[in-house]
Amino acid sequence: MLEVQDLHVGYGAVQALQGVTLGAAAGGITAVLGANGAGKSSLLRAISGIAPVTQGRILLDGRDITALPAPARARLGLAHAMEGRRLFRQLTVEDNLRLAWSFGARGVPLAEAIAEVHQRFPILGQRARTPAGLLSGGQQQMLILSCATIRSPRYLLLDEPSLGLAPIIVQQIYAFITDYARRSGTTVLIAEQMATLALKVSDRGYVLRRGRVVLEGRSEELLAGGSEDKLAANYL
Amino acid sequence: MDDFFFSLVLAGISVGSVYALIAIGLNLTFWTTRTLNFGQGSLMMLCAMLVVFLASQGLAMALAVIGGLLVVAALGVFVERFTIRPALVASGGSMGWVVSTLGFGIVLQGVAAKYFGSQAMAFPDVLFTTQDYVTVLGQHLSLQYLVVLALSVSLILLLELFVRKTVWGQAVFAISLDPELALVQGMPVRLIILGSFVASSLLAGVAGILSAQIGGTVDPAFGFDLVLFGFVAAVLGGMGCSVGALVGGLAVGLISKLVGGYISTAAEHAIAFALLMAMLALRPQGLLGRPEVSKA
Numbered sequence: 099m100l101e102v103q104d105l106h107v108g109y110g111a112v113q114a115l116q117g118v119t120l121g122a123a124a125g126g127i128t129a130v131l132g133a134n135g136a137g138k139s140s141l142l143r144a145i146s147g148i149a150p151v152t153q154g155r156i157l158l159d160g161r162d163i164t165a166l167p168a169p170a171r172a173r174l175g176l177a178h179a180m181e182g183r184r185l186f187r188q189l190t191v192e193d194n195l196r197l198a199w200s201f202g203a204r205g206v207p208l209a210e211a212i213a214e215v216h217q218r219f220p221i222l223g224q225r226a227r228t229p230a231g232l233l234s235g236g237q238q239q240m241l242i243l244s245c246a247t248i249r250s251p252r253y254l255l256l257d258e259p260s261l262g263l264a265p266i267i268v269q270q271i272y273a274f275i276t277d278y279a280r281r282s283g284t285t286v287l288i289a290e291q292m293a294t295l296a297l298k299v300s301d302r303g304y305v306l307r308r309g310r311v312v313l314e315g316r317s318e319e320l321l322a323g324g325s326e327d328k329l330a331a332n333y334l
Numbered sequence: 335m336d337d338f339f340f341s342l343v344l345a346g347i348s349v350g351s352v353y354a355l356i357a358i359g360l361n362l363t364f365w366t367t368r369t370l371n372f373g374q375g376s377l378m379m380l381c382a383m384l385v386v387f388l389a390s391q392g393l394a395m396a397l398a399v400i401g402g403l404l405v406v407a408a409l410g411v412f413v414e415r416f417t418i419r420p421a422l423v424a425s426g427g428s429m430g431w432v433v434s435t436l437g438f439g440i441v442l443q444g445v446a447a448k449y450f451g452s453q454a455m456a457f458p459d460v461l462f463t464t465q466d467y468v469t470v471l472g473q474h475l476s477l478q479y480l481v482v483l484a485l486s487v488s489l490i491l492l493l494e495l496f497v498r499k500t501v502w503g504q505a506v507f508a509i510s511l512d513p514e515l516a517l518v519q520g521m522p523v524r525l526i527i528l529g530s531f532v533a534s535s536l537l538a539g540v541a542g543i544l545s546a547q548i549g550g551t552v553d554p555a556f557g558f559d560l561v562l563f564g565f566v567a568a569v570l571g572g573m574g575c576s577v578g579a580l581v582g583g584l585a586v587g588l589i590s591k592l593v594g595g596y597i598s599t600a601a602e603h604a605i606a607f608a609l610l611m612a613m614l615a616l617r618p619q620g621l622l623g624r625p626e627v628s629k630a
Binding site: 146167173178184185189202245 | 501504505507511512514515517518519520521522523524
């Protein structure tokens with residue numbers, strides 16, 4: 099269980115989050131929705147320890163991690179696929195995977211873990227020695243997800259995994275995420291602008307607007323007709 | 335090939351390998367924090383001076399060397415903690431480290447002048463003496479030059495092996511590319527940065543001892559020239575590139591010795607910096623520096 103209580107995040111005068119409370123149930127997928135600048139990325143960044151929390155608490159399985167530095171949180175089993183195609187671009191695909199694995203939980207031996215990635219995304223096997231910066235957008239997103247999951251995380255934070263990708267690739271990426279969550283039992287928190295997409299795969303959804311939760315509920319209820327207007331209204 | 339030319343070449347390569355060592359020391363902290371320790375020269379001086387001092391107190395040479403290196407390693411921790419970290423955590427990315435590392439170097443130089451005097455001190459023979467030589471193909475090769483060359487090149491190779499082949503070395507490189515991503519992936523970034531400053535200071539210490547060994551003396555101002563040449567070597571080869579540092583160091587060493595031998599020792603600096611300016615104008619990324627790899 100990942101819990102966030104009354105979280106305030108601020109960069110100087112700018113308040114990105116103003117008292118967000120939410121929970122991601124263990125082993126489930128939770129969606130955080132909202133327009134650009136609603137605070138989705140700030141929420142994820144605060145959870146993984148790279149955004150300044152000014153008030154509130156973050157709990158992993160009941161343990162308060164608010165004061166822990168980012169690497170210590172990562173070692174507790176938190177993995178974060180950041181937005182903006184964040185990879186070590188000059189390093190090869192293989193080196194990116196190896197680094198992610200080395201500083202992760204190392205659930206399975208490296209060779210096995212890499213073979214698993216190659217089986218799931220054969221193109222990453224073919225391009226193992228290519229610098230990550232030279233991959234296509236879709237391939238980079240596959241590598242980012244693989245780097246996050248190769249760590250055998252207990253919690254997985256995904257920031258806009260669909261951003262800037264062709265619909266067919268988005269489908270592939272989301273199929274991977276749902277399949278991975280079901281197989282591994284990892285607690286997943288997805289920040290996503292494409293609401294319907296994220297609500298279809300998640301159990302519960304939260305809608306952020308200007309740093310506050312304005313709507314929450316079971317994903318199917320949020321998806322159902324009654325809330326459609328509400329959803330739309332909150333995006334405008 | 336006449337003997338004079340040959341001896342200049344050997345001296346140039348040997349001195350150049352020390353410049354390369356200095357350049358790599360500068361690269362190390364540049365990788366992890368995008369900063370340079372401009373106090374590096376004073377650390378070289380201090381290490382060499384401490385070796386002279388400890389040896390004069392009757393300490394065995396090996397122990398004197400270890401003592402000197404331990405002190406500069408500790409100063410490396412100090413530099414990271416008090417001159418670099420405050421500047422880096424300052425919002426907006428302060429350039430304060432330029433002034434504070436330079437200041438650290440000047441203070442160290444002043445302290446050394448106060449306690450050891452500003453006169454040049456003779457550096458004891460740690461590795462052979464200036465008279466020892468071997469003869470290869472009719473050429474006399476100074477053993478000191480050869481040992482200095484071998485030591486610095488093997489240190490550089492070891493470091494390169496560490497960076498390329500171990501996961502910790504790759505983490506150093508990863509931090510240089512995207513420190514935030516490194517943090518999120520659980521790399522102990524703080525520790526690695528601290529380690530880079532300690533390693534960089536140790537390299538400075540070794541470079542100081544080797545230069546003093548070749549030059550025969552050490553005085554409080556001794557590191558300043560060296561770090562300048564090391565800096566030229568680093569930029570010439572491509573800042574952050576180890577092979578570039580080696581090539582740059584050897585080039586600077588060779589050119590400065592040849593200029594010193596055939597034209598005038600007073601021209602060494604002028605030529606080295608003319609070279610630096612020409613390089614920056616023609617090829618800003620350095621001889622072996624790579625442009626960024628990326629695709630939108």
